[in-house]
Amino acid sequence: MTSRILIVDDHQIVRQGIRTLIEKSRPEWDICAEAVNGEQAIDFVRALQPDLVVMDITMPGISGLEAVARLRKLGFGCPVLMFTMHHPTGLRLT
Numbered sequence: 001m002t003s004r005i006l007i008v009d010d011h012q013i014v015r016q017g018i019r020t021l022i023e024k025s026r027p028e029w030d031i032c033a034e035a036v037n038g039e040q041a042i043d044f045v046r047a048l049q050p051d052l053v054v055m056d057i058t059m060p061g062i063s064g065l066e067a068v069a070r071l072r073k074l075g076f077g078c079p080v081l082m083f084t085m086h087h088p089t090g091l092r093l094t
Contacts, residue, residue, distance in 0.1 A: 003028075004029075004030050004049075004051045005022060005052050005054060006032060006050040007033075009055070010037055010059040032048050033048055037059050037061045038059055039062050041055060041064075042067055045076050045078065046076075049076075050078060052078060052080075053078060053081070056083060056084060068080050
């Protein structure tokens with residue numbers, strides 16, 4: 001069974017790196033889309049219903065944390081793997 005993955009990050013090079021890692025290590029997984037911000041991530045999850053979302057925490061506009069909160073309110077329960085290159089001081093993970 002193919003797992004469908006949505007990658008979300010505002011930096012193209014990061015998205016490309018994650019895509020390359022997944023494609024080389026798990027060729028049976030499918031990158032169904034790449035989003036550049038939280039708003040686009042929400043739209044893609046609604047439309048594509050991926051099996052997993054790999055999402056940056058800090059992005060302009062809606063952060064990854066806020067995007068996940070909104071997805072949960074909308075009833076989407078797909079797993080989300082969150083990452084950041086920033087020090088997590090001040091981030092509230094609730």
